[in-house]
Amino acid sequence: xxxxxxxxxxxxxxxxxxxxxxxxxxxxxxxxxxxxxxxxxxxxxxxxxxxxxxxxxxxxxxxxxxxxxxxxxxxxxxxxxxxxxxxxxxxxxxxxxxxxxxxxxxxxxxxxxxxxxx
Amino acid sequence: xxxxxxxxxxxxxxxxxxxxxxxxxxxxxxxxxxxxxxxxxxxxxxxxxxxxxxxxxxxxxxxxxxxxxxxxxxxxxxxxxxxxxxxxxxxxxxxxxxxxxxxxxxxxxxxxxxxxxx
Numbered sequence: 749x750x751x752x753x754x755x756x757x758x759x760x761x762x763x764x765x766x767x768x769x770x771x772x773x774x775x776x777x778x779x780x781x782x783x784x785x786x787x788x789x790x791x792x793x794x795x796x797x798x799x800x801x802x803x804x805x806x807x808x809x810x811x812x813x814x815x816x817x818x819x820x821x822x823x824x825x826x827x828x829x830x831x832x833x834x835x836x837x838x839x840x841x842x843x844x845x846x847x848x849x850x851x852x853x854x855x856x857x858x859x860x861x862x863x864x865x866x
Numbered sequence: 867x868x869x870x871x872x873x874x875x876x877x878x879x880x881x882x883x884x885x886x887x888x889x890x891x892x893x894x895x896x897x898x899x900x901x902x903x904x905x906x907x908x909x910x911x912x913x914x915x916x917x918x919x920x921x922x923x924x925x926x927x928x929x930x931x932x933x934x935x936x937x938x939x940x941x942x943x944x945x946x947x948x949x950x951x952x953x954x955x956x957x958x959x960x961x962x963x964x965x966x967x968x969x970x971x972x973x974x975x976x977x978x979x980x981x982x983x984x
Binding site: 758761772838 | 879891896946952
């Protein structure tokens with residue numbers, strides 16, 4: 749449980765930066781080299797490497813050296829963990845709205861049946 | 867676009883803390899007072915107020931004074947924005963896997979039809 753929490757901390761933190769999200773967006777379309785990943789970003793290569801380190805530490809991205817090139821790829825499982833956490837919140841929220849709806853319906857029906865004056 | 871990015875920054879940052887996620891989990895089940903929200907958390911009321919401020923700044927939670935009690939409620943829209951961002955990544959990822967699958971299928975079929983020796 750603690751591990752799961754720490755994992756979510758790292759993934760949410762990693763995604764809280766626009767440059768890192770841009771990297772995840774690019775990698776969702778397929779693996780690329782570090783230099784191709786860096787090219788559209790308005791920052792130095794060392795800055796890109798630092799962001800890549802945060803994404804790798806969060807388990808969102810893995811990278812592998814192939815000859816002289818480092819290739820990065822997305823790890824879809826971690827994104828799925830975050831999606832699952834949010835979906836669980838939405839499910840609770842929607843259940844609550846359903847219960848509220850049922851309650852309002854009950855009030856309406858009671859109102860229709862019970863219009864005596866005391 | 868810049869606003870959308872800054873909004874996602876704030877929401878992801880707000881969710882990168884286990885206490886703040888616990889508060890969102892609780893509020894997904896329905897609105898509660900600040901003191902009820904603070905009760906299960908192992909921290910002081912000022913610390914809870916600070917976390918609440920981060921959640922409110924991200925637009926994930928709104929709070930309203932009712933008499934002497936401050937009631938907090940979830941803002942489901944912001945969670946939906948994050949869910950949407952992640953779902954878009956998954957869609958890209960799955961499309962890529964589909965294309966890869968199609969490509970492998972093509973290779974297999976070509977291999978079956980074309981087994982001449984040159």
